[in-house]
């Protein structure tokens with residue numbers, strides 16, 4: 001694991017983790033816990049991840065929170081954990097609690113109408129080889145595996161449609177690893193970090209692990225209250241404090257988290 005900014009060493013963080021009154025581990029899913037696949041329903045956690053997350057949840061020493069751009073409904077079976085963790089899906093629009101309580105935040109009506117309009121572009125996008133994924137407050141358009149010409153074609157189709165209907169006034173365009181997403185604005189992963197930390201003690205030891213540009217909101221939100229860890233095979237510019245390469249360094253981090261937290265029990 002490589003420190004990126006020198007404010008806080010990892011050893012210091014783990015020392016704090018041992019004695020902290022509360023701990024929270026916030027984890028992104030795709031690209032972080034699970035390697036990318038062309039088919040979204042085939043992205044399973046790296047071998048070993050489920051075991052260590054199960055152990056962390058069993059121990060009760062940590063609030064484990066999954067923070068994803070996915071619909072919680074799609075994510076849960078992929079995660080495949082023994083207990084239901086807390087999951088914030090659709091970039092913070094949905095919250096599923098470990099007791100099964102589920103809420104979706106209220107969204108702007110006009111933005112929702114525009115999203116429904118965008119859903120009607122599916123056939124055109126699929127004719128160009130793209131794949132559409134509908135979720136609360138968003139439409140993801142995937143092009144992983146396609147060549148550059150097809151990607152450019154899909155991108156321009158979506159962009160032109162968006163401008164033609166003036167949807168850019170109500171929806172936000174977000175580039176992510178392997179596609180783009182049209183989203184109802186107002187929620188993002190930084191919102192989730194703030195909401196979770198607001199419920200916890202001031203001295204809580206907190207970490208957020210993520211890979212994509214959508215995780216930068218979370219890295220920014222956790223700054224000063226915990227650590228941000230970029231999980232990626234290749235480095236990219238980031239505001240995270242550390243960079244690790246999955247799966248080995250990811251598993252080492254999670255094991256160390258579990259062992260260090262367990263020392264207090």
Ligand SMILES: O=P(O)(O)OC[C@H]1O[C@H](O[C@H]2O[C@H](CO)[C@@H](O)[C@H](O)[C@H]2O)[C@H](O)[C@@H](O)[C@@H]1O
Nearest residue numbers: 029030036037038040043068069070144177178
């Ligand atoms: O916030 P995350 O948990 O990282 O979710 C981000 C998006 O992940 C999924 O798409 C990504 O993974 C797919 C499976 O490996 C891959 O095919 C695609 O190219 C990636 O972008 C998910 O399908 C999206 O809904 C999430 O927003």
